[in-house]
Amino acid sequence: MDSPTINLKERTGFSARLKSALDGKNLSARPSDVARAFNARADGCAVTSHAARKWLVGESIPTQERILVISKWLNVNASWLRFGEAENATLLAARGLENVLVTKGEYDLVQGVLALSKRSQAVLQDLVFSLLKLESDSNTQMSAGASRGGNKRRKAQLTDLEAR
Known part of the structure; x- marks a missing residue:
């Protein structure tokens, strides 16, 4: 990920978490050591020591x-490593989802939902x-219509759905 697309706070936060995870395993935070250890575990996505240096100084996020x-190498939660949310990382781990990585938008959406009242x-x-039911029903009807040659009816259904 290029640095212009990710703000400084996110990059420096990632850098701090990476260094913390390395320190927690008593591993070197030298870029060449990080790149070498990473590449020993990476299958087809090797990095240079320059890329590792950029991660360590907060210039970029992998x-x-x-x-x-x-995250697998350092035995830390992928979401924690990327976003720094320890509480949510624990919840994900408890559900067997410790290595699920979500986009920032997906994460923010879930955070927004969790901030709502129980009623909301x-x-x-x-x-x-x-x-979901509407889309499923619509897909089923369109498949059935297509198998019977119902192109006009399918177009009418799509128009009706778009009007809603």
């Missing part, structure tokens, strides 16, 4: 694929399930 390699969460859950 791609999701590389974060997963680092229930309403949102009902809405999501209703939308």
Whole structure:
């Protein structure tokens, strides 16, 4: 990930967490050592010591694929390593999802939902399930219509759905 697309706080936070994880394992934080150890575990996504240096000084954040390699190597939660949310990392680990990596937008969405009242969460859950059912029903109807040659009816259904 390039530095212009990620703010300084995120990059320096990642750098601090990476150094902390390395220190916790009594591993060297020298770029050449980090790159060598990373490359020994990476299958097809090797890095240079220059890239490792950029991670360590907060100039860039590795791609999701590389974060997963680092998190497995250092035995830390991938989401914690990327975003620094220890509480949520613990919750994910308890559900067997410790190496699930989500985008910042997905993470923010979940945080927003969790900030809602229980009543609002229930309403949102009902809405999501209703939308999923609507899409599932729509896909089923379109498949059935296509198998019977119902192109006109399928177009009418799509128009009707878009109007809603």
